[in-house]
Amino acid sequence: MEHLYNVFNYGLLGYAVTMLSCYLFLGTLAIAEAITYLRKSKLTDYNLLASSPYAPTVSILAPAYNEGANIIENVRSLLSIYYNHLELIVINDGSKDDSMAKLIEAYQLKPVQINYHQRLKTKKVKAVYKSTNPVYNKLVVIDKENGGKADALNTGINLASHQYLVCIDVDCILEQDALLKLLKPFMDDSDKKVIATGGVVRIANSCLFENGKLVEVNLPKQFLPRVQALEYIRAFLLGRMAWSRLNGLLLISGAFGAFDRKIAIEAGGYDHSTVGEDMELVVRMRRYMAERKVPYRVTFIPDPLCWTEAPASYKILGRQRNRWMRGTIETLKMHRVLFFNPRYGILGMLSYPYWFFFEFLAPVIEFSGLVIFVVLAVAGLINWPFFLALTGFIILFGWLFSIFAILMEVATFNQYKKKGELGSLIVTALLEPILFHPFVVWSSIRGIVDFLRKRNSWGEMTRQGFGAPAAKPQVKA
Amino acid sequence: MVLLQTETLVSPRFFYIAIAVTSAMIFMLVVAMLLLLLLKNGSTKRQKRLQAQFKDWLVGIVLEETEEHHHKFEVPQEIKDLLKNSFARQVLLQELKNLKQSLSGQPGENLEKLYRQLGFRTISYNNLHSSHWHLKARGIQELAVMHQTDLIYEIIPLTNHKHPGVRMEAQIAMVFLKQYEGLQFFENLLYPLTEWHQVKLLQLLASYPIPSEETIVKWLHSSNNSVVQFALKLIGEQHASYFQEEVIACLSHKDEVVRRQAIACLGEIPSAPAATALTKLFSHETSKDLQMTILAELLKTGTADEIPFLHELKQTEDIDIKMAADRAIHFLKNQMVA
């Protein structure tokens, strides 16, 4: 027992120290990257891209399942994006509601004959529609049999005719210049090919929208969305920013990201067999490049560009986190060859191990730590002063990191500048370890259990579709 | 009883210290955050107020019609007082820059004059000599927008600056001030031009026709591939079909990016020799991607003469090529009917 206790102590301590140093390291990188980005951005006139005949051509892919309630408005919002070389592909993934009929009526759609090569295998396409009204000439609507999100996106990729793909959730609200900013990195490469760019997703709860446009940013009034707003700030402004500096980004949010179409197709498109298709595709594209020894980059744009509704109930949030964890494990398992594999550079030596130890294992360790703690406590073996001091320190460090993230937000994009919002955000950060974090850990553990039980919930997903409340929003922070 | 060895290393006392340090750091960050927020809100408010204070005065100056060359604009005492502050000067400079970018003619000239009169040129000039890349780039941008053409000799060497941000601003400034003549830096350009940068330069040149064939031909033979690529884009955008032969010659360039651009360029200057050259290139080309580009461009430049070639292609195994050939045949036939 004593031996167990020592292993437990030292192990936990070693793990914590490594994690803390990683966090400190990432924090420093994030600051450096933010400064570089802001300086560059200040000199740039993004409007250049909106009109140039030599700007990259873009296909927006917006899959929809049973979104009938808002589909017309959502599509209108996406159509209002001003960009010259644009096609907007809405994919109706066999919705059971009246989405398709509504679209046909509102946008005066007519079926068209399109010959295309089915490079990626997908479920059957029932029909492809275009509008007879020239105002909507950028719109293409695909009606297909239900096959889940990855399948819907692959269908869109098959039909897309432009150089770059922007994958987006149909209910996201984009800022006016979102596309311009997201696409610029593809035009900046000279020695390294940019294969994908990730955008920031922000929480739209309590924000004010008019005509499909964000007119007023508010910090979510409810606790759960608010704590997620904090979580997203931390993940995007610190995590992604730092990983982007290292060129080690593994995840581009499924809700808003851009890909090089050719490379996405060559790498095989989205994988149907995982619930974490957004992360899996990025990892596969990176592997594809690394294995062909082509220098490449995955970049990230920190401006708040895309706003989406976050789950406001524990039930839906729990399912979302459960799914994220399964997606993470599946992706890690599929690409286990990367684990500390120098052949893949940063991807193998840093990104993959980090995800393995701190994204996948963290909840496991936290949870088993708790179990061991209970066992030891029952056996009367707990060194209480030591235990309390350790716990206190870990909680404080978590707070420190959150506060640092809020500071970064204030220093950079400062979206929450109304009176009291900052205070509220800080209080939220203090409450997080008690009211939110344990729940996330528990949901992740359930995700792991579900994974092990092979209740690979894919069957369920196909029946439910990805747009069912359970799976919404498709955002990973 | 437990933790005999660990006690020294990981005694609670160690954590007490860690807790104290972390708490102090949290406290400091919160204070920093509040200060920063106050500072930011304050400066936004101040900026708004200053803009309002400058507004009427600036509108008056912008719309002032004057023939006199050495005329000086009147600066009211309260504006003079405001401008003693460097933040206010920054705000005004930014405002002048914005205005200059949207107004031309007499108002544009007035803005330039005011810029000099207030000594802002010196601010930009000092920025130009700063050791920080972002200030240097900003200085170049200001001088260019304000048409300080006499300082061009200071900007030329910066077109080869090691920082991409600086050399890009310098190159933009050259073209902004001197159009094609400004592109003299192509001759000893050490770095490649990024796609973004090419688009920016093309935009600046969009309303000016190509002045001399010689320089363009020289660029087409540049050892810097991105310069060749740029020249091809320029020819395409201006539909300058008299470069046809040179563009066809670029089809055998060793760099794939250049070949692709040459193919695209031929689509913009359609002709029978171009179509023949493209079909000839098709069989040599090893990259399928480029082959697909050729088929896409044949839609624009091809005629009935290419149909036999396309029919031949339909016999290949590759579905993509088959479909593209099919599309081209379909398109060209329709075109003949029309």
Next chain:
Amino acid sequence: MKILIAEDEPITLATMQFRLKKDGHEVLTANNGQEALALLAEHTPQLVITDIMMPFASGLEVLTYVKKLPTPVPVIVLSAMGQENVVVEAFNLGADDYITKPFSPNELALRVRRFTLRAS
């Protein structure tokens, strides 16, 4: 004549407003597309001048909106984007005139006068 101007650069907006007022026009101003659309819901200007790249709603949206009104009025599009394709798109959407930035306020006033003559 009653004119609505939508432009996000405040002093450029003020300059246009001042210049057109001098010619005896009544001028409504909007700092962004959203404001312009709101003003259009309440007022009936006889001419609209709009920038393209503005926050919240682009000038092309304003243009489309105006042209869908029961009684469409002339629209002058004012933009830093001078590329052929943008100009063509603006005219396709029904723009009556297109001015590229940087522009001269006097020239703008002259172009506005053409519409005044037509209206009277």
